[in-house]
Amino acid sequence: MKNTVLLLAAALLTTPAFAQNLGQAERLRDEALNDDVAYDIVEGLTTEVGPRPGGSDAERRAREWAVRKLKSLGFRNVHIEPSKMQVWERGAETAEIIAPFPQRLVVAALGRSGATPAGGLSGQVVGFDSLDALKAAPDSAVRGKIVFVSHAMKPAQDGSGYGYYGAVRRSAPSIAAQKGASAIVIRSLGTDYHRNPHTGTQSVAEGVTPIPAAALSIPDAEQLQRILKRGKPVTMRLTLTPRLLGERPSGNVVAEVPGTDPKAGIILVGGHLDSWDLGTGAIDDASGVAITAAAAKRVMDSGRPRRTIRVIWFGDEETGGTGSKAYFDAHSREKVVFVAESDFGADRVWRVDTNFAPANKPLADRIAAALFPLGIPHKEGEVEAGADLGAWVKAGSPGADLQQDGIRYFDYHHTPDDTLDKVDPEQLRQNVAAWTAMLALVANAPEEIQRKTPAP
Amino acid sequence: MKNTVLLLAAALLTTPAFAQNLGQAERLRDEALNDDVAYDIVEGLTTEVGPRPGGSDAERRAREWAVRKLKSLGFRNVHIEPSKMQVWERGAETAEIIAPFPQRLVVAALGRSGATPAGGLSGQVVGFDSLDALKAAPDSAVRGKIVFVSHAMKPAQDGSGYGYYGAVRRSAPSIAAQKGASAIVIRSLGTDYHRNPHTGTQSVAEGVTPIPAAALSIPDAEQLQRILKRGKPVTMRLTLTPRLLGERPSGNVVAEVPGTDPKAGIILVGGHLDSWDLGTGAIDDASGVAITAAAAKRVMDSGRPRRTIRVIWFGDEETGGTGSKAYFDAHSREKVVFVAESDFGADRVWRVDTNFAPANKPLADRIAAALFPLGIPHKEGEVEAGADLGAWVKAGSPGADLQQDGIRYFDYHHTPDDTLDKVDPEQLRQNVAAWTAMLALVANAPEEIQRKTPAP
Numbered sequence: 001m002k003n004t005v006l007l008l009a010a011a012l013l014t015t016p017a018f019a020q021n022l023g024q025a026e027r028l029r030d031e032a033l034n035d036d037v038a039y040d041i042v043e044g045l046t047t048e049v050g051p052r053p054g055g056s057d058a059e060r061r062a063r064e065w066a067v068r069k070l071k072s073l074g075f076r077n078v079h080i081e082p083s084k085m086q087v088w089e090r091g092a093e094t095a096e097i098i099a100p101f102p103q104r105l106v107v108a109a110l111g112r113s114g115a116t117p118a119g120g121l122s123g124q125v126v127g128f129d130s131l132d133a134l135k136a137a138p139d140s141a142v143r144g145k146i147v148f149v150s151h152a153m154k155p156a157q158d159g160s161g162y163g164y165y166g167a168v169r170r171s172a173p174s175i176a177a178q179k180g181a182s183a184i185v186i187r188s189l190g191t192d193y194h195r196n197p198h199t200g201t202q203s204v205a206e207g208v209t210p211i212p213a214a215a216l217s218i219p220d221a222e223q224l225q226r227i228l229k230r231g232k233p234v235t236m237r238l239t240l241t242p243r244l245l246g247e248r249p250s251g252n253v254v255a256e257v258p259g260t261d262p263k264a265g266i267i268l269v270g271g272h273l274d275s276w277d278l279g280t281g282a283i284d285d286a287s288g289v290a291i292t293a294a295a296a297k298r299v300m301d302s303g304r305p306r307r308t309i310r311v312i313w314f315g316d317e318e319t320g321g322t323g324s325k326a327y328f329d330a331h332s333r334e335k336v337v338f339v340a341e342s343d344f345g346a347d348r349v350w351r352v353d354t355n356f357a358p359a360n361k362p363l364a365d366r367i368a369a370a371l372f373p374l375g376i377p378h379k380e381g382e383v384e385a386g387a388d389l390g391a392w393v394k395a396g397s398p399g400a401d402l403q404q405d406g407i408r409y410f411d412y413h414h415t416p417d418d419t420l421d422k423v424d425p426e427q428l429r430q431n432v433a434a435w436t437a438m439l440a441l442v443a444n445a446p447e448e449i450q451r452k453t454p455a456p
Numbered sequence: 457m458k459n460t461v462l463l464l465a466a467a468l469l470t471t472p473a474f475a476q477n478l479g480q481a482e483r484l485r486d487e488a489l490n491d492d493v494a495y496d497i498v499e500g501l502t503t504e505v506g507p508r509p510g511g512s513d514a515e516r517r518a519r520e521w522a523v524r525k526l527k528s529l530g531f532r533n534v535h536i537e538p539s540k541m542q543v544w545e546r547g548a549e550t551a552e553i554i555a556p557f558p559q560r561l562v563v564a565a566l567g568r569s570g571a572t573p574a575g576g577l578s579g580q581v582v583g584f585d586s587l588d589a590l591k592a593a594p595d596s597a598v599r600g601k602i603v604f605v606s607h608a609m610k611p612a613q614d615g616s617g618y619g620y621y622g623a624v625r626r627s628a629p630s631i632a633a634q635k636g637a638s639a640i641v642i643r644s645l646g647t648d649y650h651r652n653p654h655t656g657t658q659s660v661a662e663g664v665t666p667i668p669a670a671a672l673s674i675p676d677a678e679q680l681q682r683i684l685k686r687g688k689p690v691t692m693r694l695t696l697t698p699r700l701l702g703e704r705p706s707g708n709v710v711a712e713v714p715g716t717d718p719k720a721g722i723i724l725v726g727g728h729l730d731s732w733d734l735g736t737g738a739i740d741d742a743s744g745v746a747i748t749a750a751a752a753k754r755v756m757d758s759g760r761p762r763r764t765i766r767v768i769w770f771g772d773e774e775t776g777g778t779g780s781k782a783y784f785d786a787h788s789r790e791k792v793v794f795v796a797e798s799d800f801g802a803d804r805v806w807r808v809d810t811n812f813a814p815a816n817k818p819l820a821d822r823i824a825a826a827l828f829p830l831g832i833p834h835k836e837g838e839v840e841a842g843a844d845l846g847a848w849v850k851a852g853s854p855g856a857d858l859q860q861d862g863i864r865y866f867d868y869h870h871t872p873d874d875t876l877d878k879v880d881p882e883q884l885r886q887n888v889a890a891w892t893a894m895l896a897l898v899a900n901a902p903e904e905i906q907r908k909t910p911a912p
Contacts, residue, residue, distance in 0.1 A: 043682070046679075047557065047679060047682045047683060047686075048556075048557045048686070049557065049559075050557060050558075050559030050679075051559060051560075058558070058559075100504075101503065101504050101505065101506060102506075102514070103505075103506030103507060103514070103736070104507075106872060193875075193877045193878070194650045194652065194873055195652060195735075195871075195872040195873050195875065196650065196651060196652075218877075219873070219875040219876070219877050222876070222877065223502075223503060223506075223736070223875070223876070226499070226503045226876075227503060230503075230504070279651075280559070280679070415651075416562060416651040417650055417651050417675070419649075419651065419675040419679070420675070420678070420679070420682075421649045421674075421675050421678065422649070
């Protein structure tokens with residue numbers, strides 16, 4: 001490791017313009033360790049707007065709040081780019097075991113869940129320990145019943161459990177519907193032991209009419225497993241009354257740090273402004289919009305950068321991604337040379353991944369050198385950039401993933417518990433420092449930044 | 457410390473009967489470290505009955521479950537002693553900020569709360585940082601408003617924060633009512649950061665008609681504080697529809713380990729069978745009934761003891777204590793020479809307090825010697841014995857408090873989060889081992905156990 005750092009340092013010192021670029025980034029990085037702009041944004045958005053589901057009046061208020069905030073921070077060209085979306089709205093939601101051991105269970109409907117009658121529906125519960133077990137079951141074992149699917153998601157630093165176990169939430173409702181189930185409850189896709197269910201969207205398969213679908217909190221899911229294990233028939237009454245509201249307005253909020261050199265290309269960063277309805281969306285994703293804006297402001301306040309930085313706070317990430325689609329459709333012909341998204345809470349960054357063209361290795365090396373002192377090693381390779389900016393990476397823009405610690409993220413994700421108190425101000429500042437250093441380096445890089453493929 | 461232990465050991469060895477008494481207790485203690493009876497009781501009661509509020513049909517099912525379980529464990533004279541109680545039942549409960557920042561807050565009604573109209577009531581919120589601040593406020597500042605009282609309860613190993621901060625829950629509703637408030641919401645009496653409100657009873661002051669009174673979860677209480685701090689008038693709509701159901705049956709479940717020597721006096725141990733309605737009452741107090749029964753069973757299974765041990769699982773501890781009152785009224789003329797209660801969760805015992813008469817110092821010394829190896833020091837002095845058996849201590853029975861670690865108890869207490877997963881089987885076993893050793897020593901003590909005052 002020591003040798004690597006020395007070699008990096010040697011390489012960097014050979015070019016005065018690179019050394020200057022790195023020096024500025026290091027200075028801004030250290031100042032950012034005292035940042036209070038990001039926390040102020042998280043506190044303000046979660047307090048003064050609170051939950052802000054896509055397409056709701058609260059999301060509209062969030063856009064208005066965002067415009068005021070970004071203007072007050074000194075950004076230029078602050079504006080809303082409107083879009084439209086189909087809105088699903090949560091209703092009443094209760095579940096109770098009727099027999100053999102009467103008691104209430106805590107549930108939350110999954111996005112796009114169908115509705116039960118207002119008085120609920122009752123049925124026998126048939127349990128499966130995994131999605132594969134449900135898939136393997138004959139239709140006759142499921143028809144007319146309430147399906148319960150369990151699993152055992154465990155915390156992972158890189159958050160990869162969400163992909164691995166996520167199919168239970170995304171696919172099981174349609175599979176159960178295709179087999180003739182009357183409804184489905186799943187163990188929440190989460191890693192905590194609190195009675196806060198984790199909501200989230202499902203993928204509605206072609207030709208399927210969504211059945212009532214809900215997540216049980218993890219203590220409730222384990223309770224239902226224990227009850228089923230007793231071997232007696234288990235009857236549940238489930239009441240879910242969500243509604244489809246049709247098309248409603250959503251939109252993205254955009255702010256700029258104008259650059260001096262339009263030919264050098266544009267940088268896109270951001271997160272999403274909408275949140276699920278149960279919590280106040282502090283970690284998902286007030287933190288992400290706050291981190292990216294706070295970092296961009298620090299670069300802006302140090303003098304006009306070479307490249308324009310565009311901060312985008314996307315609408316409707318959670319239920320359909322219509323905001324990111326609308327933005328890509330409207331802007332995909334612009335010369336975007338770098339993208340990065342923050343949408344994994346406020347806990348510390350543990351690695352930075354970049355995917356520059358080989359010619360830009362010196363820039364990647366400078367990013368590595370600037371982030372090492374924050375405890376962030378660098379890896380050159382694949383970049384995803386997440387739900388809102390991933391399309392740009394696929395279209396050939398280089399980018400970066402500042403990988404955040406995901407150990408406790410799925411304790412709170414999509415639950416009522418996603419609230420301000422879950423944000424650790426110290427770790428939030430480490431994020432801002434990392435983002436500031438990276439943005440300063442990329443925005444002011446003296447060399448050209450090559451796209452992976454030519455701009456359209 | 458070493459010297460103390462050596463001195464104790466020397467004193468104990470002087471009397472063969474005492475040494476035999478201690479030897480048996482030590483053997484049973486060590487066997488109890490592998491106990492699975494207690495966990496089985498907690499698992500069964502919380503799964504097969506679940507929440508069991510006093511006076512409800514679920515409490516009746518809990519009594520029937522308890523009789524079956526205690527008989528199956530081999531106890532004698534297992535029976536129910538019926539009592540009656542006034543029942544308050546929770547209804548719908550919602551709270552939302554109407555202005556200036558519309559959003560829902562999570563609340564739970566406090567026991568004996570009054571009801572709002574079915575559609576709720578709206579009012580301006582007036583906030584106080586403490587009960588004293590509310591007391592000091594002129595009636596004109598409160599009249600017609602929704603009072604909010606905050607505080608900052610912190611975890612304490614001995615649980616003493618509950619007494620200190622508890623007045624906010626117990627007294628504030630009546631004080632607000634007397635000042636003309638339309639309703640009151642308090643910061644939950646708890647130490648967690650989850651959106652699970654802590655319910656509990658209030659003391660209704662003489663002549664006061666209860667107003668609607670609820671606890672906000674701690675994240676919601678801090679959210680309301682932040683909203684109030686913005687300085688704009690805050691309007692809340694609160695809906696609480698609890699009902700008074702009148703007099704309903706409750707009862708205590710009693711089981712005995714019959715002793716050989718009726719003149720040597722009776723030992724009473726136990727906890728409470730009822731629970732609050734929001735959780736499954738795993739730590740409050742399935743653990744307590746489980747620990748005391750498992751320990752008594754271990755003594756029973758090692759041979760008939762000298763003194764009768766009575767295990768009592770009380771009804772209605774949470775809302776009125778009618779079970780313990782009924783039991784004391786019916787049995788207070790019996791010769792009870794030792795009482796101990798377990799009602800503080802399942803976490804480890806960190807100290808044993810006893811209050812024997814001076815003549816029984818050798819018994820106290822043996823308890824100290826048997827519990828030291830479990831990491832439990834001894835203190836001679838005051839004993840409370842809790843809500844269910846405290847009356848016996850006041851009436852002159854000696855007893856013991858096996859003090860449990862309360863650091864996380866008020867994270868879950870009276871919330872939906874009081875569920876089986878909060879019980880640590882290892883710590884539960886340490887409790888059973890300590891209780892087993894103590895019960896073996898007291899039940900088989902060869903000396904007479906003196907009451908603090910003569911039996912009635």
